[in-house]
Amino acid sequence: METFISAVPVRSTTAADIKDVLLSELAKIGLDAKNIVAASFDGGSNFSGARRGVQALLKEHAPGLLFVHCRAHLLQLALLNACERSREVKAVISSLNQLFSVFSKSHKRLAVLHDVEMC
Numbered sequence: 001m002e003t004f005i006s007a008v009p010v011r012s013t014t015a016a017d018i019k020d021v022l023l024s025e026l027a028k029i030g031l032d033a034k035n036i037v038a039a040s041f042d043g044g045s046n047f048s049g050a051r052r053g054v055q056a057l058l059k060e061h062a063p064g065l066l067f068v069h070c071r072a073h074l075l076q077l078a079l080l081n082a083c084e085r086s087r088e089v090k091a092v093i094s095s096l097n098q099l100f101s102v103f104s105k106s107h108k109r110l111a112v113l114h115d116v117e118m119c
Contacts, residue, residue: 005029015046019057033058038066042073 010021026033039058041047047054048067055067083089103110 013046015049015052015054015057018046018054022054022058023061033062033065036062036065038068040068040070043069 006025008021008025011017023033026036039055041054045053048069050056055065059065083093103113
């Protein structure tokens, strides 16, 4: 079972600080890291580093902990990769970027767009 626990600010994105926040949040709700089977992260080096990443630091507390790449993040990466390979998708994204550029730089044009959307 995968469960969202909380979202909290961190002092920094170093592995040590993130590990401390994670252990603190787990303790607040009465969970011991030793009882967690797997943890899911985005794959960034500060999380996935085998020696100094969050996973490595957490494994000091829970040697059996499995590191799992976040499935939602993997899906996003796959979709981005697929979109990069499609000329049609790239053309649509380029057109949308150009439209955004035209409307975002002028309050008057943005107001006209808003009026058109309301019709």
